[in-house]
Amino acid sequence: MLLRRTKRIERMIDDFLDVVSEGGILFSKAIRFYVEENTEEFDARRLKVSELESTADQLRRDIEMELYAHTLIPESRGDVLAILENTDDIIDNIKETLLQFSVEHPKIPHEFASQYIELAIASGESVDALVTGVRCFFRDVKTVKDHLHKVYLHEKEADKIAERLKRAIFNSDIELAWKNHLRYFALHVEHVSDYAETMADRLSIYTIKRQV
Amino acid sequence: MILLIYLSSGLFLAWSLGANNAANVFGPAVSTKMVKFRTAAILTSIFVILGAVYEGAGASQTLGKLGSVNALGGAFTVALAAAITVAGMTKMGLPVSTSQAIVGGIIGWNFFSGSLTDFSALSKIFGTWVICPILAAIFSYIFYKLYLVFIVRTRIHLLRLDALTRFFYLAVTAFGAYSLGANNIANAMGVFVPASPFHDIQVMSGFTLSGTQVLFLIGSIAIGVGVITYSHNVIRTVGNDLFRLSSVGGLIVILAEAWVLFIFGSQSLHDWMLAHNLPAFPLVPVSSSQAVVGGVIGIAIAKGGRNIQFRVLGRISMGWVTTPIIACLITFILLFFVQNVFDQKVHNESSYDFSRNVITELSEHDIDFDKLEPLKGTSFKNARELNNFLSGVDQYSMEEKGLILAYGAVDPIEVTTQGIRIIQNDYLSKQQLSAIEELDGTTYKHRWQFVQALSDASDAWRTDTGNKQKDDETQERLNYIINHFRIQ
Numbered sequence: 001m002l003l004r005r006t007k008r009i010e011r012m013i014d015d016f017l018d019v020v021s022e023g024g025i026l027f028s029k030a031i032r033f034y035v036e037e038n039t040e041e042f043d044a045r046r047l048k049v050s051e052l053e054s055t056a057d058q059l060r061r062d063i064e065m066e067l068y069a070h071t072l073i074p075e076s077r078g079d080v081l082a083i084l085e086n087t088d089d090i091i092d093n094i095k096e097t098l099l100q101f102s103v104e105h106p107k108i109p110h111e112f113a114s115q116y117i118e119l120a121i122a123s124g125e126s127v128d129a130l131v132t133g134v135r136c137f138f139r140d141v142k143t144v145k146d147h148l149h150k151v152y153l154h155e156k157e158a159d160k161i162a163e164r165l166k167r168a169i170f171n172s173d174i175e176l177a178w179k180n181h182l183r184y185f186a187l188h189v190e191h192v193s194d195y196a197e198t199m200a201d202r203l204s205i206y207t208i209k210r211q212v
Numbered sequence: 213m214i215l216l217i218y219l220s221s222g223l224f225l226a227w228s229l230g231a232n233n234a235a236n237v238f239g240p241a242v243s244t245k246m247v248k249f250r251t252a253a254i255l256t257s258i259f260v261i262l263g264a265v266y267e268g269a270g271a272s273q274t275l276g277k278l279g280s281v282n283a284l285g286g287a288f289t290v291a292l293a294a295a296i297t298v299a300g301m302t303k304m305g306l307p308v309s310t311s312q313a314i315v316g317g318i319i320g321w322n323f324f325s326g327s328l329t330d331f332s333a334l335s336k337i338f339g340t341w342v343i344c345p346i347l348a349a350i351f352s353y354i355f356y357k358l359y360l361v362f363i364v365r366t367r368i369h370l371l372r373l374d375a376l377t378r379f380f381y382l383a384v385t386a387f388g389a390y391s392l393g394a395n396n397i398a399n400a401m402g403v404f405v406p407a408s409p410f411h412d413i414q415v416m417s418g419f420t421l422s423g424t425q426v427l428f429l430i431g432s433i434a435i436g437v438g439v440i441t442y443s444h445n446v447i448r449t450v451g452n453d454l455f456r457l458s459s460v461g462g463l464i465v466i467l468a469e470a471w472v473l474f475i476f477g478s479q480s481l482h483d484w485m486l487a488h489n490l491p492a493f494p495l496v497p498v499s500s501s502q503a504v505v506g507g508v509i510g511i512a513i514a515k516g517g518r519n520i521q522f523r524v525l526g527r528i529s530m531g532w533v534t535t536p537i538i539a540c541l542i543t544f545i546l547l548f549f550v551q552n553v554f555d556q557k558v559h560n561e562s563s564y565d566f567s568r569n570v571i572t573e574l575s576e577h578d579i580d581f582d583k584l585e586p587l588k589g590t591s592f593k594n595a596r597e598l599n600n601f602l603s604g605v606d607q608y609s610m611e612e613k614g615l616i617l618a619y620g621a622v623d624p625i626e627v628t629t630q631g632i633r634i635i636q637n638d639y640l641s642k643q644q645l646s647a648i649e650e651l652d653g654t655t656y657k658h659r660w661q662f663v664q665a666l667s668d669a670s671d672a673w674r675t676d677t678g679n680k681q682k683d684d685e686t687q688e689r690l691n692y693i694i695n696h697f698r699i700q
Contacts, residue, residue, distance in 0.1 A: 003372070003375055006369075006372050006375045007372075009371055010369050010371050010372065071245060072374055072375075073370060073374045074244060074245035074459075075244060075245075075458060075459055076370065080370070137370075138370045138371070139367045139368070139369050139370070140364075141363075142364070210458075
């Protein structure tokens with residue numbers, strides 16, 4: 001009985017992480033389509049991410065309910081719930097960023113296109129590494145730090161690309177308002193990896209707590 | 213009613229054992245919220261009773277060897293002194309264990325009654341106390357390493373590990389409670405065994421509880437009451453301090469503790485090891501708290517040996533010496549009061565007499581006749597006087613001294629028609645009963661003479677048939693008959 005319930009919640013957690021991971025992959029694809037001015041494909045990805053975000057929210061709530069209702073993992077429950085909530089924030093942020101693109105419709109000059117794509121890929125990869133780290137937190141706590149290391153690596157990479165992109169934007173001849181608009185979107189994309197980094201910091205502490 | 217008053221100190225000790233020490237068995241399960249208090253308390257109570265009744269005799273025999281408190285008043289006082297020692301030292305924040313207090317109490321009684329303290333039994337007990345936390349540390353170290361291997365190999369999900377931990381907590385709590393009952397019932401009830409007024413009772417057809425088991429059953433019920441009524445407070449106040457470990461860490465510590473209590477308390481394991489020519493562990497009541505501390509240290513060492521508070525170890529070893537000494541002093545003083553102020557009998561005089569037939573009997577037990585010459589015709593008021601005399605002569609081995617004490621002890625027995633009439637008929641076999649009837653009207657100065665007369669009258673009274681179970685049963689019945697016809 002207890003084991004059956006446990007398996008169900010395990011499956012829910014796995015589903016939740018799959019959703020977030022998929023969100024990360026779709027994010028970089030959506031940005032690529034946007035930059036390439038393929039609006040149809042961009043919208044399709046954006047709507048899919050929006051759907052995934054709702055699913056993630058629902059799954060998170062269900063998992064929280066189950067953990068509380070059956071007083072499961074009493075010692076690490078607080079940490080697990082924080083992990084789920086913070087991970088959920090990442091897909092929220094991805095959805096929000098794509099929405100900003102859709103609403104404000106920034107015009108990306110051709111010379112910056114590849115850097116926006118690069119930045120989106122680095123951010124997406126940091127999310128993917130983080131999700132793998134979270135999976136390991138549940139199953140193989142010793143390997144968590146290997147994945148967190150990758151999160152930090154991708155986040156640093158995203159920082160560098162963002163800086164390069166912003167410098168290029170402000171060194172260009174376009175209008176200041178346009179420059180500001182482009183900088184604002186570079187920041188948005190970069191923020192996804194920042195979220196992943198913040199979450200990685202917390203996860204490393206939760207991991208240490210689990211090992212004590 | 214009088215009996216209940218006499219037993220009250222032991223029952224109080226049993227209650228406090230349940231209230232305080234049972235937390236060592238299921239405290240982590242409750243404080244880490246893995247098992248509900250109600251479930252843990254009920255499970256613990258049931259298994260403490262099973263362990264005490266089924267396995268408790270071994271450790272109490274070791275206490276009996278240390279000193280046989282042969283009057284109910286004495287047993288009451290010894291248990292009371294132990295309870296006072298435990299309560300007082302706990303109040304003062306000193307490390308204390310019921311096992312150590314009761315041993316001190318028995319030694320105090322030996323001093324008061326002029327009985328001899330068996331130093332080989334004492335050294336065995338002391339050695340076990342030292343080994344107990346060390347063994348618990350070794351066990352928990354091994355269990356922790358095995359757990360790490362299990363975690364790495366299986367890559368078990370956190371939630372499934374949680375479910376498994378809950379299941380194992382129930383199993384280990386039951387095992388720990390069983391071991392606690394087996395090992396620690398002797399602390400509360402052991403001193404009452406030699407003076408126990410209980411006879412065997414038939415519970416169901418083919419299932420009999422011996423007098424000692426009845427005594428342990430009552431004691432373990434008191435432990436159960438302690439668990440249910442008070443242990444929750446103890447877990448709330450000290451449980452979390454003792455176990456600042458994860459739920460799995462707590463589980464490993466109790467498992468290690470349960471094994472230590474089991475190997476030093478289980479009569480069946482002891483018998484099994486002897487039957488397979490393996491070195492058996494001595495059956496000695498040990499401190500569950502110290503086993504827990506040992507277990508925690510084992511895990512700390514397995515994690516790299518950081519944060520070990522060596523002061524705690526110093527305090528434990530101090531308790532091995534100070535607790536028995538304090539309990540011994542309190543017992544001596546209390547015995548004096550109970551005997552002289554309340555006019556209660558706290559010990560039965562055990563004088564020694566070496567008439568010709570005792571000397572002859574001793575010489576048949578491979579003691580050189582010349583060696584026995586100085587003893588001829590002597591008599592002694594108590595064991596200490598006899599021991600001083602034997603030490604003065606200085607020619608006897610420890611084994612010979614033991615035989616001289618056993619055969620010289622005056623223990624008058626009279627078989628009367630009235631006494632035969634009120635024997636529990638269904639407890640003895642027909643042959644055993646008719647052998648007793650043959651001895652109607654006879655009197656004996658020494659216990660061995662009566663035992664010899666019985667086995668001469670019928671083979672049904674022999675305790676050397678080689679069938680251990682049968683011999684043990686005959687011995688139980690023999691003890692009952694001796695108590696029955698003993699002239700008080």
